[in-house]
Amino acid sequence: MSNSTLAGSGIESDLVRRTLRAMILSRTLESKLSSLYKAGKIVGGVYLGTGQEAFSGSLGACLDQEKDIFAPLIRDQAGRTAFGEPVIEATRTYLGSALGPMRGRDGNIHRGRPDQRRPAMISHLGTSVSLVAGMLMARRMKGELGGVVGATCVGDGATSTGAFHEGLNLAAVEKLPMVVLVADNQFAYSTPRERQFACENLIDRARGYGVTGTEVDATGLFSSLVAIHKAVESARAGGGPQMVVGKLLRLCGHGEHDDGSYVAKQLRESSLGQDCLEIGIKEVIDEGIATTEEVENWKTKATEHVQEAVATAQTEATPDPYKEDWRSLSAEGMQP
Amino acid sequence: MSVTYIDAIHQAQLELLRERDDVFLYGQDIGAFGGAFKATKGLQEEFPERVLDSPISEDAMVGVAIGASISGMRPIVEMQFADFSSIAFNQIVNHAGTHFYRTGVSVPITVRLPCGGTPGSGPFHSQMVETLYGHYPGIIVVTPATVSDAYHLLKQSVEIDDPVVFCEHKFLYRWLKTDQIDSDPLPLGVARITRPGKHATVVTYSAMVHEAVRAADRLAKEGWEIEVVDLRSVKPLDMDTVIASVARTGRLLALGEAFPWGGVTAEVVSQVVAEGFHLLDAPPMRLNAKDTPIPYHPDLWAVHRPTPESIIEKLRELLNF
Numbered sequence: 001m002s003n004s005t006l007a008g009s010g011i012e013s014d015l016v017r018r019t020l021r022a023m024i025l026s027r028t029l030e031s032k033l034s035s036l037y038k039a040g041k042i043v044g045g046v047y048l049g050t051g052q053e054a055f056s057g058s059l060g061a062c063l064d065q066e067k068d069i070f071a072p073l074i075r076d077q078a079g080r081t082a083f084g085e086p087v088i089e090a091t092r093t094y095l096g097s098a099l100g101p102m103r104g105r106d107g108n109i110h111r112g113r114p115d116q117r118r119p120a121m122i123s124h125l126g127t128s129v130s131l132v133a134g135m136l137m138a139r140r141m142k143g144e145l146g147g148v149v150g151a152t153c154v155g156d157g158a159t160s161t162g163a164f165h166e167g168l169n170l171a172a173v174e175k176l177p178m179v180v181l182v183a184d185n186q187f188a189y190s191t192p193r194e195r196q197f198a199c200e201n202l203i204d205r206a207r208g209y210g211v212t213g214t215e216v217d218a219t220g221l222f223s224s225l226v227a228i229h230k231a232v233e234s235a236r237a238g239g240g241p242q243m244v245v246g247k248l249l250r251l252c253g254h255g256e257h258d259d260g261s262y263v264a265k266q267l268r269e270s271s272l273g274q275d276c277l278e279i280g281i282k283e284v285i286d287e288g289i290a291t292t293e294e295v296e297n298w299k300t301k302a303t304e305h306v307q308e309a310v311a312t313a314q315t316e317a318t319p320d321p322y323k324e325d326w327r328s329l330s331a332e333g334m335q336p
Numbered sequence: 337m338s339v340t341y342i343d344a345i346h347q348a349q350l351e352l353l354r355e356r357d358d359v360f361l362y363g364q365d366i367g368a369f370g371g372a373f374k375a376t377k378g379l380q381e382e383f384p385e386r387v388l389d390s391p392i393s394e395d396a397m398v399g400v401a402i403g404a405s406i407s408g409m410r411p412i413v414e415m416q417f418a419d420f421s422s423i424a425f426n427q428i429v430n431h432a433g434t435h436f437y438r439t440g441v442s443v444p445i446t447v448r449l450p451c452g453g454t455p456g457s458g459p460f461h462s463q464m465v466e467t468l469y470g471h472y473p474g475i476i477v478v479t480p481a482t483v484s485d486a487y488h489l490l491k492q493s494v495e496i497d498d499p500v501v502f503c504e505h506k507f508l509y510r511w512l513k514t515d516q517i518d519s520d521p522l523p524l525g526v527a528r529i530t531r532p533g534k535h536a537t538v539v540t541y542s543a544m545v546h547e548a549v550r551a552a553d554r555l556a557k558e559g560w561e562i563e564v565v566d567l568r569s570v571k572p573l574d575m576d577t578v579i580a581s582v583a584r585t586g587r588l589l590a591l592g593e594a595f596p597w598g599g600v601t602a603e604v605v606s607q608v609v610a611e612g613f614h615l616l617d618a619p620p621m622r623l624n625a626k627d628t629p630i631p632y633h634p635d636l637w638a639v640h641r642p643t644p645e646s647i648i649e650k651l652r653e654l655l656n657f
Contacts, residue, residue: 103440106434110438122434127399130395130396130427131399134411135403136403139407141386141409142357142358163396163399166391170391170396329476330497334496334524336572
């Protein structure tokens with residue numbers, strides 16, 4: 001490849017194409033979810049990852065779907081899609097289908113299939129760091145760690161939590177093959193980063209934890225892919241935990257109930273406010289990795305795919321409160 | 337050769353490590369040091385890969401346990417003191433406790449909490465926390481009062497596919513002894529009649545079982561026959577045994593070492609009143625610790641928790657109604 005960003009990175013065209021396709025599918029899905037929310041078809045919140053698709057999608061695409069672990073957070077639709085989460089799981093969960101992975105018991109982004117190495121996030125930020133560490137430690141104890149990478153994502157706000165600190169410190173102590181993405185998207189809900197931490201840059205923290213840190217312009221697809229690909233491969237090769245801080249701007253509200261009016265115009269118009277999807281498409285076409293026609297075809301396919309997944313979920317039964325077993329314990333005889 | 341309560345916990349862990357490749361122990365100072373109370377003494381030597389020292393990170397310790405448990409392991413986490421589990425509260429109640437209901441994937445973790453007061457331990461090394469964990473769905477809360485129960489309930493806890501909070505009482509660690517572990521354990525979830533009687537029922541658990549028996553022994557000299565029910569686990573709560581006992585005696589004292597607001601004793605009274613109001617010959621009563629932090633000085637501590645004397649006083653009130 002001639003492009004200086006990708007040159008020497010070991011990144012194949014196929015990985016770039018898969019990442020961009022996941023970004024397109026994610027954006028298409030999330031646009032539809034937003035419309036459904038605004039039309040009153042989704043109860044509860046809708047939380048989008050607009051502007052974070054390159055960063056999140058790169059991680060999902062760089063991981064091995066057959067053996068790696070991916071614990072996404074709130075703005076990781078692109079990563080989920082790139083890691084192989086079927087679109088129907090998102091639409092079923094948002095629309096409360098009884099056939100979804102959460103069966104109406106939890107909603108929106110609080111979904112996953114832990115038995116398929118896709119943990120279901122809880123709302124308490126930072127908790128997934130130690131969770132993934134434990135999943136890796138289990139594999140090590142069983143002699144099954146070989147070549148496995150565990151990854152999770154947080155935002156700049158989550159780095160203020162005790163759980164994040166405890167988890168990353170522990171992962172470093174255990175020298176685990178782990179990748180932690182920090183989407184430094186400038187705001188935790190409405191709180192700007194200067195009210196969140198006092199260090200100049202979040203990447204400074206990596207050194208304190210004893211983990212490898214990389215900072216990347218996450219508005220670019222190629223830059224994101226190169227940094228994350230390297231981090232994943234370093235972790236896989238025994239380099240211990242890797243922290244990748246992506247500099248970007250959340251191009252949506254915290255949720256679709258939030259217009260994000262607290263984001264200054266100047267910031268929105270800065271380089272941080274560029275749309276990674278537009279940049280990614282341009283990078284891929286300019287580099288000759290895909291043609292304009294192919295990209296348009298991917299968009300069309302994405303729209304069809306999303307429409308089908310929404311239509312399917314909308315026709316499915318929602319949970320029946322009178323047939324619900326109301327069990328919180330799996331063991332027989334223990335439920336009060 | 338006698339076995340103490342802490343020996344029983346040590347023995348159960350040793351056997352679990354030997355019997356099951358999927359069991360591992362995780363906690364602060366539990367490796368070469370053998371744990372603050374020596375519950376893991378020598379275990380790392382035999383199982384260097386499965387007895388691991390953790391950083392002082394209670395949240396992350398339980399996070400690790402959850403992650404390992406959904407990856408096929410059966411972790412036992414040792415909190416150095418139950419009081420410090422407040423740092424892990426979120427992982428226990430919001431992560432482990434919700435997991436099976438949300439995802440259908442169970443979380444077989446056991447969190448050992450050395451709880452309860454000992455003289456001189458003060459506000460942050462003495463607490464009873466079973467109420468906190470019992471309040472949340474998806475968690476089993478075990479409170480052994482005997483050496484054999486400490487052994488068997490710990491082994492049963494690890495076999496269960498759900499999160500178990502194992503409340504072991506520090507006051508019992510060294511002084512409570514038995515000649516040998518019972519070979520025929522009760523199942524988890526079933527209460528025991530520790531001392532049969534007919535005039536009043538004391539429902540209690542953990543170290544307070546022994547204080548209740550002392551009180552009952554003294555009242556026996558006056559002709560009162562007090563029944564003592566040891567709950568063994570506070571969730572599940574064996575109300576069948578409790579109601580059957582109240583049906584025999586007509587009088588209930590719910591006794592606990594925890595703080596008085598809400599809690600296990602309130603739950604027991606509430607359920608007895610709701611389900612067995614017609615069985616009661618007197619208003620049911622509660623006796624708990626005082627509503628202050630747990631004091632350091634042994635003289636203050638000794639009366640902060642219920643004592644045989646305060647239990648007798650309460651029982652006289654109940655019997656004389």
